[in-house]
Amino acid sequence: MNAQRKQRLTLVLLIVFGSSVAVALVAYALSQNIxxxxxxxxxxxxxxxxxxxxxxxxxxVDGSVRRDPNSLKVEFDITDFAHATTVQYVGILPDLFREGxxxxxxxxxxxxxxxxxxxVLAKHxxxxxxxxxxxxxxxxxxMPHMPPTAGKGY
Amino acid sequence: MAGKNWMPRWFYQLASPKWCYQITGKLLPGFAIATLLLIVVGLVWGLAFAPPDYQQGNSFRIIYLHVPTAYMAQSIYVTMAIAGAIGLIWKMKVADMVAKCCAPIGASLAILALATGAIWGKPTWGSWWVWDARLTSMLILLFLYFGIMALNSAIESESTAAQSTAVLALVGLVNIPIIQYSVYWWNTLHQPSTFKITEKPAMPPDMWIPLLILVIGFYCFFAVTLMMRLRNEILRRERRSSWVRELLMQQRG
Known part of the structure; x- marks a missing residue:
């Protein structure tokens, strides 16, 4: 490789590295918004x-779904295995919605x-x-509903 | 290292448009047959014989189009960026042509990946589109392809066009690991990758083997379309050279 090519290779690496660092900083700063x-x-x-x-x-949460017999109102708890939050929703739940x-x-x-x-969107x-x-x-x-790593993503 | 030649010989041979035209002509039929076989076998197996998913039923079968197209959209981008870098560093005309030919193929596969993803998302998640990190970064990839195609056609001089698109492609390269790892770095609605390098796929073999066949089939499909486009591009740019004239004369008889 001659000197000129080496110089251009450095330039290419600089472009890739520089843009990666810039984007990484932006992504880190915005991580909660992403x-x-x-x-x-x-x-x-x-x-x-x-x-x-x-x-x-x-x-x-298993056994937490409470449906109102007279309307489409439904209440259930969601958990990340550390804490739980109650969700209240009026409407038709997606097909994949179920306990667990x-x-x-x-x-x-x-x-x-x-x-x-x-x-309410279902995640699979x-x-x-x-x-x-x-x-x-x-x-x-x-039933491998919850692989050991799954709690992290939810 | 100065003065020492450590690149293999074929690398320099590829730089010759004529040699490149001939070798792709020889490789093309084999890849075309492989593409046809792999895609037909994979699709029939995946769509008709693979078992349905226990939760999603038959709607999960769209994975057999969604995953290969999404893989290809990213792989083609990497190919394009590498070709662009080679073009920048070695001033290799053929590399510029490869980069230019990659963009429309990649853009079409990115559109397919987004469309099949939306069609899959509606019945399973309950929404066509969600602004989560995976979907958004994939959309950015599509816009990168569009930007690269627009920039390339906006500049009159072919070498300047190739240089500027190569720089844009290299800057956009940072998006690829973001797409890949978005499902691990952030909370997303999109599920994690189907295939992981380090682990066995979390599905039975009669589900993942057709998927793997289709992924390989789509790689061959990309090779075929790329070679066809590249051969056209070589002929167009080298139309004034003597070997192209000879070739055309021979074909006319």
Whole structure:
């Protein structure tokens, strides 16, 4: 490689490295804004702002879904296995909504720390499997709803 | 290292448009057959024979288009940036042409990845689009492709156009790890990667083997389209050289 090429190689590396550093700093500064949702722990520690629309994400606690028999109102708890937040929603839940499933709800926190949701989205994980396998795992009591690392992302 | 030649010979041979045109002509049929076989086998297996997902049922099958197109959109971007860097450093015309030919292919696959993702998102998440980190960075990738194509066609001189698009492609390269790791660095609605380098995929083999076949098939498809575009581009730019004239004369008979 001659000197000129080496110089141009340095320049190319500088461009890539420089833009990476710039973007990394921006991403670090904005990290909370890039997160799609707050976890129940963040909400219970008061990191989520009140009186503004936020999203909360977590896993629906088993046995926590309470449906109002006369309307579409539904209330359930979401957890990140450290803290839990109650979500209240009026409307039709997505097909994938079920207990033990990750969801992301958008809405506002009320004074009691409950999220009054206007939209509920279901989150699914990358563990795809056939119904037979799922049934066999469920029978063995090892349904991999929550891999050990999953709590981190919710 | 000055003066010492440590690059392999084929690297310099690739710099010759004529040699490049000939070698791609030889490689093209093989890649075309591989593409056809892999994509047909992968699609039939994935869409008709792979088991449905226990939660999403049959709607999960769109993974067989979504994952390969999303992979390709990113791989093509990396290819384009590397070709651009080689063009910048070694002033290699063929590398400039490769970079130029990559952009439209990558843009179309990025559109496909975003479209299949939206179609998948509606029944599973309950929303066509969410501004989460994975989706947004993928949209930025599409805009990068558009920007690169626009910049390339806006500049009259072909070498200046290649230089400026290479710089833009290199700056945009930082987006690729962001797309890749967005699902781990931030809270996103998008689930983590299906394939991980270090772990076995979290699905049974009759689900992931067709997916892997399709990913390889799409890589071959990219190779085929890239070579076809590159050969056209070589002929267009070298139209005044004697070997292209000879070739055209021969084809006319």
């Amino acid at each position: 997160n799609l949702f707050y976890s129940p722990s963040q909400i219970s520690m008061g990191e989520a702002p009140a009186d503004t629309r936020i999203r909360a994400g977590g896993i629906v 499933q990750g969801i992301v709800a958008q809405g506002m926190l009320d004074q009691n720390g409950r999220l009054i949701a206007s939209e 994980d990358e563990n795809y499997m056939s119904p037979e396998v799922a049934a066999a795992l469920a029978a063995a009591g090892e």
